[in-house]
Amino acid sequence: MNFKKYSFGKAILCIAIALGGVSVAKAEDVITHAQPTLPTAPLTITTKDGVKHVFTVELAKEFKQQEIGEMFRKELPKNKGMLFVWERPQTSDMWMRNTYIPLDIVFIDSNNRIHAIAENAVPLSESIISSHGEVANTLELAGGVTEELGIRVGDLVSGQALQR
Numbered sequence: 273m274n275f276k277k278y279s280f281g282k283a284i285l286c287i288a289i290a291l292g293g294v295s296v297a298k299a300e301d302v303i304t305h306a307q308p309t310l311p312t313a314p315l316t317i318t319t320k321d322g323v324k325h326v327f328t329v330e331l332a333k334e335f336k337q338q339e340i341g342e343m344f345r346k347e348l349p350k351n352k353g354m355l356f357v358w359e360r361p362q363t364s365d366m367w368m369r370n371t372y373i374p375l376d377i378v379f380i381d382s383n384n385r386i387h388a389i390a391e392n393a394v395p396l397s398e399s400i401i402s403s404h405g406e407v408a409n410t411l412e413l414a415g416g417v418t419e420e421l422g423i424r425v426g427d428l429v430s431g432q433a434l435q436r
Contacts, residue, residue, distance in 0.1 A: 374415025379403035
């Protein structure tokens with residue numbers, strides 16, 4: 273999965289127009305394959321009833337890593353995921369372009385609580401999946417995992433993966 277920030281794109285377009293230029297994507301900028309496995313860290317989600325679920329998550333900290341996300345990958349084990357570490361809290365707008373597997377998208381607020389969950393995001397869809405508010409991180413898990421494990425809005429997220 274990758275992300276799409278409307279305000280950033282509009283700002284770049286306005287700057288390009290103001291400077292009298294047009295920005296064109298270069299062939300090497302086109303995403304055509306999965307990225308290598310990113311560095312990982314443990315992450316725990318503790319449900320309201322005290323049950324702890326431990327995941328190993330890849331850390332997508334840089335723009336290009338976040339842009340590619342889970343694109344072109346064919347599987348995601350239930351105990352793994354990808355954490356998008358935002359530079360500062362923001363509205364997180366995601367989509368499933370070039371993403372072949374369903375994902376649960378978990379939006380995590382600045383207090384490390386789950387703000388929202390989009391379950392079983394549809395593979396290859398370009399529909400925007402929004403956090404509907406500012407979040408500090410966005411977590412992608414295998415589709416269906418949040419329901420299966422009873423993970424809900426308000427649950428606590430902790431672990432080394434959240435350390436900046």
